[in-house]
Amino acid sequence: MVDFRLSTNDTEILEQVRREGLAVRKHARYFDDHEEELPPEKLPEADSFPPLNERVMRRPADDTPAATFQMLLGMARQWGDAFPLRQPPVALGNAALQAAGTPEQKTRWGSTVLSMAITEPGCGSDSKAIKTTARLDGDDWVINGEKIFVTTGIRAQGVVVWATIDAQRGRAGIKSFVVMKGTPGFEVTRKEKKLGIRASDTAALSFTDCRIPRDHLLGGDETVPRQGSGGFRGVMKTFNMTRPAVGAIGVGKARASLDFAEEALEKEGVKVDWERSRYARSAIEAKLVQMQADAEAASLTCLRAGWLADTGEENNVEASIAKAKGGEVSRTVPQGCIEILGAMGASREHLLEKWLRDGRITDIYEGTGQIQRLIIARAIFGYSSEELG
Numbered sequence: 001m002v003d004f005r006l007s008t009n010d011t012e013i014l015e016q017v018r019r020e021g022l023a024v025r026k027h028a029r030y031f032d033d034h035e036e037e038l039p040p041e042k043l044p045e046a047d048s049f050p051p052l053n054e055r056v057m058r059r060p061a062d063d064t065p066a067a068t069f070q071m072l073l074g075m076a077r078q079w080g081d082a083f084p085l086r087q088p089p090v091a092l093g094n095a096a097l098q099a100a101g102t103p104e105q106k107t108r109w110g111s112t113v114l115s116m117a118i119t120e121p122g123c124g125s126d127s128k129a130i131k132t133t134a135r136l137d138g139d140d141w142v143i144n145g146e147k148i149f150v151t152t153g154i155r156a157q158g159v160v161v162w163a164t165i166d167a168q169r170g171r172a173g174i175k176s177f178v179v180m181k182g183t184p185g186f187e188v189t190r191k192e193k194k195l196g197i198r199a200s201d202t203a204a205l206s207f208t209d210c211r212i213p214r215d216h217l218l219g220g221d222e223t224v225p226r227q228g229s230g231g232f233r234g235v236m237k238t239f240n241m242t243r244p245a246v247g248a249i250g251v252g253k254a255r256a257s258l259d260f261a262e263e264a265l266e267k268e269g270v271k272v273d274w275e276r277s278r279y280a281r282s283a284i285e286a287k288l289v290q291m292q293a294d295a296e297a298a299s300l301t302c303l304r305a306g307w308l309a310d311t312g313e314e315n316n317v318e319a320s321i322a323k324a325k326g327g328e329v330s331r332t333v334p335q336g337c338i339e340i341l342g343a344m345g346a347s348r349e350h351l352l353e354k355w356l357r358d359g360r361i362t363d364i365y366e367g368t369g370q371i372q373r374l375i376i377a378r379a380i381f382g383y384s385s386e387e388l389g
């Protein structure tokens with residue numbers, strides 16, 4: 001039975017995450033304006049809170065299960081605007097390691113921060129168009145190619161790189177490899193300049209005859225089957241956790257925007273009455289109620305995707321639903337709040353206009369909203385990616 005009730009311990013952790021987020025929020029404008037600077041590892045305000053990582057790790061087994069809790073953490077963190085001001089101790093490549101790595105690889109790189117590099121100048125949504133190659137030479141893989149828009153690409157200690165070992169075989173030839181910083185031939189070439197989440201380090205990477213040991217192939221399967229997509233499905237499993245996690249960030253952004261709008265209205269003497277019958281609501285109340293409902297619905301899709309992951313059930317469609325809905329509210333709710341507040345919503349005196357820009361991006365990375373809807377449609381109508389692409 002689905003049960004999202006929280007233990008006292010979990011409620012306290014989430015409340016602390018939210019308060020920490022609110023405490024570091026004062027730096028959000030600075031790092032939005034100074035994209036070239038990376039926020040420090042430790043912001044002084046956050047240091048006044050007891051360290052959380054250990055408390056999260058040591059949660060009793062009967063508390064909210066891990067993946068569901070990750071969703072709640074993402075929502076709470078972003079509610080305070082803490083992402084990307086406070087980087088979590090893992091990045092997207094860590095999810096890839098968990099989804100596709102061998103037990104030995106999980107142990108070896110378990111505490112290494114790994115970013116994930118799929119996107120290339122000529123390849124985004126259509127991942128089978130990847131041009132980066134990995135060629136086996138003796139007991140080394142030799143990687144050549146260019147990657148762009150890699151989240152945490154500067155700070156991470158290593159990266160999970162998608163490359164093809166057989167360009168003729170499309171998806172079946174695509175494998176993922178761990179490349180550590182400092183490996184000759186691997187370079188961070190620039191920090192990307194973006195519309196939003198400008199405090200997040202997003203980098204372009206290049207690989208030139210970059211040699212890595214053979215056992216850096218995630219999962220270790222070197223075969224390329226003549227039929228089907230081979231190990232690609234396994235690689236795609238990475239998204240089953242990361243997509244709902246990004247959806248959860250979108251929910252947090254929507255909630256922050258709604259809080260801001262409600263408080264701003266209250267300062268102007270407009271008290272929102274959530275209980276008022278729908279026939280008597282003002283236009284503003286009706287819009288706010290609708291947006292609250294949308295944010296709540298999106299939140300439940302993220303929790304459901306997490307809950308399925310916790311129970312070990314297939315969740316790839318639910319992960320896409322969560323990403324589609326979370327990405328949607330991260331765009332539409334800040335936009336709706338700006339509509340209500342007018343010029344105040346657009347002013348750089350406040351963060352709402354920033355959340356609108358951040359939210360636009362949340363609907364792009366980890367697969368755009370359009371691509372999620374394609375995946376959902378395929379699942380509903382039983383189409384393959386060749387039939388509906």
Ligand SMILES: Cc1cc2nc3c(=O)[nH]c(=O)nc-3n(C[C@H](O)[C@H](O)[C@H](O)COP(=O)(O)OP(=O)(O)OC[C@H]3O[C@@H](n4cnc5c(N)ncnc54)[C@H](O)[C@@H]3O)c2cc1C
Pocket residue numbers: 092115116117118119123124125126148149150151152194197202361364365366367368369370371374389
């Ligand atoms: C801030 C940020 C962080 C990122 N982090 C990472 C990262 O860590 N690692 C990484 O590898 N990548 C990352 N990306 C890249 C991101 O995943 C891609 O931008 C995304 O997958 C879309 O690819 P694209 O930009 O090439 O757009 P395209 O694929 O060229 O798409 C352009 C537009 O067409 C739409 N579209 C494309 N195909 C279809 C279709 N079949 N049907 C309908 N509509 C379609 C898309 O939805 C989009 O609106 C990041 C991007 C940003 C902005």
